[in-house]
Amino acid sequence: MSPMADPDTGAGASPEAVIVASGLGVRFRRNRGARRSFKDLFGGRRRRSRTGEFWALRDVSFEVRAGEAIGVVGRNGQGKSTLLKLVAGVLLPDEGRVRVRGGVAPLIELTGGFVGDLTVRDNIHLTAGLHGLSRREIADRFDAIVDFAEAGDVLDTPFKHLSSGMKVRVAFSVVSQLDEPVLLVDEVLAVGDKAFRTKCYARIDSMLAEQKTLFLVSHNERDLRRFCTRGLYLDGGRLRLDGPIDEVLERYNAEHNPEPGD
Numbered sequence: 001m002s003p004m005a006d007p008d009t010g011a012g013a014s015p016e017a018v019i020v021a022s023g024l025g026v027r028f029r030r031n032r033g034a035r036r037s038f039k040d041l042f043g044g045r046r047r048r049s050r051t052g053e054f055w056a057l058r059d060v061s062f063e064v065r066a067g068e069a070i071g072v073v074g075r076n077g078q079g080k081s082t083l084l085k086l087v088a089g090v091l092l093p094d095e096g097r098v099r100v101r102g103g104v105a106p107l108i109e110l111t112g113g114f115v116g117d118l119t120v121r122d123n124i125h126l127t128a129g130l131h132g133l134s135r136r137e138i139a140d141r142f143d144a145i146v147d148f149a150e151a152g153d154v155l156d157t158p159f160k161h162l163s164s165g166m167k168v169r170v171a172f173s174v175v176s177q178l179d180e181p182v183l184l185v186d187e188v189l190a191v192g193d194k195a196f197r198t199k200c201y202a203r204i205d206s207m208l209a210e211q212k213t214l215f216l217v218s219h220n221e222r223d224l225r226r227f228c229t230r231g232l233y234l235d236g237g238r239l240r241l242d243g244p245i246d247e248v249l250e251r252y253n254a255e256h257n258p259e260p261g262d
Contacts, residue, residue, distance in 0.1 A: 018101045018181060018213055019064035019087060025095030026057045026082055056082045060096070060239045062232060066181065067211040071218065071228035071245050073252050079237045080217045084108045084184050087215060105131065105180040107171055108217075114171060116160030120151055123159050124174055131178045141177045148199065149173035169196060176203045183207060186217040201226070221249055 029052050057079040064070060072080045085091035086098050088106040106113070113130070114123045124145055128138045146152055149169040154162060162170070175183070183204075204227060208214060218224055224231070224245055231248030233241040241251050 016065040017063045018066045019062075019098070021063075021086075021096070021098045022061050023096030024057055024060040024083070024086060024093050024098055025055060026079075026086065026091065027053050027055050027094045029053050055237050057086075057093075057234075057237045058095075060234075060237075062239065062242055064213060064215075066213055067208070068230055069208055069214040069216070069228045071216050071224040071231045071248070072234065073224065073231050073248050074234035075256060078234045080234055081108065081186055083232075083234065084186050084215060084217060087182070088184055100182060102182065103131065103178075103180040104182040104184055105175045105178040106184040107175045108184050108186040114159050114167070117158055119156050119158055120162070120170055121155045123170070127174050128178065131180060133178065145170075145173045145177050148176070148203070150196075165193065165196075172200055172203075176200075176207065180212075182213045182215065184215045187219070224249065 060079075060083065072083060074080050082091065084106070085108060086093055087100060088104050088108060089100070090106070090108075113127050115126065118126065124142065125138055128141070128145075129135075133141070146155065149166075149172075151166065151170055151173070154166060159167065159170070185204075204214065208227070214227060216224065216227055228245045231241070231243065231245040232239060233248045233252050235255070241248050
């Protein structure tokens with residue numbers, strides 16, 4: 001089946017699009033700790049907000065082609081992580097739709113997808129298996145995952161007992177060995193020592209060379225400019241600008257990081 005014939009790519013999507021978002025909207029309730037009930041998710045979509053509700057995202061639309069590197073820019077609380085969760089499929093929209101052709105490798109929370117009571121060894125097998133790797137493929141890549149994370153001494157340690165830095169090492173190492181065409185990264189590269197970040201950067205470079213698609217949420221302009229050619233600027237839950245990363249960062253800085261005396 002051709003990409004355009006795939007119903008999940010969305011009507012009117014370009015044949016090269018791997019992600020198509022149309023009119024995305026997500027609503028949370030302040031008085032419920034930003035949680036939504038089962039009824040909220042499946043009881044019908046209502047456009048009118050009730051008391052205590054707010055839209056984390058509203059009317060967000062874009063397309064992403066294979067091999068693009070997208071930097072998601074904005075202040076805290078403006079919908080960046082929510083957008084990545086929608087693309088990852090771990091959050092459902094109240095309005096609109098998002099379709100991804102192929103799978104995603106999400107590194108969007110420090111311990112996302114990892115079970116605290118299981119050992120590092122078991123988590124590697126579990127997470128890689130859930131993302132479609134066979135037992136043989138996991139066995140073939142296991143040593144590379146462990147070596148990259150430098151986790152040989154903690155393989156039989158419960159994941160919850162690892163330091164924050166080691167959790168990131170293991171999570172990134174597993175996710176970067178998956179065959180998924182889309183990589184989602186949310187701020188986690190800010191954790192860990194410089195030497196490991198350098199390894200992560202080199203790994204991302206190699207993944208981009210393989211024409212994988214990158215979604216990167218970061219407040220680090222150096223990282224955004226290094227990896228990304230395109231930016232999405234979110235403010236107040238709205239997509240304010242979709243364009244070259246330099247233009248997006250210039251707009252963001254002009255609005256929220258003005259020069260002294262401006």
